[in-house]
Amino acid sequence: MFILEEKIYLWLLLLIPVVIMLYLVFRIWQKRARSRFAKPALLSFLAPNRSSFKPFLKLLLLLLALASLVVGLVNPKIGSQLETVKREGVDIVFAIDVSKSMEAEDIAPNRLEKSKQLVRQIIGNLGSDRVGIIAYAGSAFPQLPITTDYGSAKMFLESLNTDMISSQGTAIGDAIDLATGFFDDNQQTNRVMFIISDGEDHEGNVEDMARQAAEAGIRIYTIGVGTTKGGPIPIKRNGVVQNYKKDNQGETVITKLDPAILEEIAAEANGVYIDGTITAEVTERVQEELLTIEKTEFEAKQFADYKSQFQWFVGLAILLLLLDIFMLERKTGWIRRLNLFNEKRKTEE
Numbered sequence: 318m319f320i321l322e323e324k325i326y327l328w329l330l331l332l333i334p335v336v337i338m339l340y341l342v343f344r345i346w347q348k349r350a351r352s353r354f355a356k357p358a359l360l361s362f363l364a365p366n367r368s369s370f371k372p373f374l375k376l377l378l379l380l381l382a383l384a385s386l387v388v389g390l391v392n393p394k395i396g397s398q399l400e401t402v403k404r405e406g407v408d409i410v411f412a413i414d415v416s417k418s419m420e421a422e423d424i425a426p427n428r429l430e431k432s433k434q435l436v437r438q439i440i441g442n443l444g445s446d447r448v449g450i451i452a453y454a455g456s457a458f459p460q461l462p463i464t465t466d467y468g469s470a471k472m473f474l475e476s477l478n479t480d481m482i483s484s485q486g487t488a489i490g491d492a493i494d495l496a497t498g499f500f501d502d503n504q505q506t507n508r509v510m511f512i513i514s515d516g517e518d519h520e521g522n523v524e525d526m527a528r529q530a531a532e533a534g535i536r537i538y539t540i541g542v543g544t545t546k547g548g549p550i551p552i553k554r555n556g557v558v559q560n561y562k563k564d565n566q567g568e569t570v571i572t573k574l575d576p577a578i579l580e581e582i583a584a585e586a587n588g589v590y591i592d593g594t595i596t597a598e599v600t601e602r603v604q605e606e607l608l609t610i611e612k613t614e615f616e617a618k619q620f621a622d623y624k625s626q627f628q629w630f631v632g633l634a635i636l637l638l639l640l641d642i643f644m645l646e647r648k649t650g651w652i653r654r655l656n657l658f659n660e661k662r663k664t665e666e
Contacts, residue, residue, distance in 0.1 A: 423548030455484030547573030
């Protein structure tokens with residue numbers, strides 16, 4: 318297991334294409350300057366040992382040194398020891414609606430991105446709780462099992478999109494049913510589920526499913542994303558809106574937030590409904606609710622004793638820079654003497 322301590326420095330890798338562009342501009346200028354000075358045949362006679370390959374090799378060494386230095390600044394760390402620790406918290410499953418209606422932009426930037434933002438903020442404020450992720454539309458699929466690895470949770474969260482589940486609809490009942498299998502019966506932790514959805518086009522008797530979840534000890538909170546005024550569902554190509562989804566009569570479909578069903582689910586499962594419009598208010602409300610839930614002790618495995626590895630990359634960068642400095646742009650004598658391509662010397666002609 319490894320982590321990157323200072324990811325901000327990865328932006329420095331953008332210097333690589335800048336260096337390449339500057340080098341190409343320099344080579345074009347150099348070629349034009351030489352052509353004004355003399356013809357190619359005369360230049361070859363005046364500088365017979367000039368290598369056409371080594372300048373590119375020197376550039377490659379410079380770019381590799383720059384990349385190694387950037388990685389060194391990022392400071393990758395490797396976990397050298399896996400240990401079991403005792404932690405206190407609750408098990409939380411996030412069920413996120415990825416149906417096409419979540420592409421509506423009645424809440425910025427759109428409903429799905431807003432849902433990701435909410436979950437990301439909630440996870441960022443957690444302490445030692447375990448989290449899992451479910452994606453659902455016309456059916457529900459597990460994305461991340463219960464874990465204490467918040468980094469992985471955020472990574473899986475970012476991968477959610479409305480094309481990952483082909484069957485459309487809002488199968489909240491399937492998501493609730495799937496969530497009950499996420500929790501570990503051997504570790505009797507308190508169990509919480511957050512359903513993030515616009516509540517539209519729900520399928521099945523979700524109230525009964527919520528009631529069964531409550532009987533299994535799962536408390537369900539629902540977060541409504543969208544507006545009751547609603548908005549159209551954009552059809553995009555390469556990020557550009559081409560059209561809007563239409564019904565069988567050719568009318569533009571307007572999708573609206575349906576808080577009523579979400580309120581009913583929360584009421585049946587001893588939870589509350591939360592309006593997802595303002596991120597700060599949602600995270601504050603979630604923290605308040607989680608504080609009312611008793612923490613349970615559980616075991617968790619995690620990597621410990623992370624060791625910095627920056628020195629290897631800095632050392633490699635220094636070595637590559639030294640090679641670049643001491644490498645001349647003239648042909649290497651011993652390679653010429655090998656005569657790999659069986660070239661005849663001028664003296665033999």
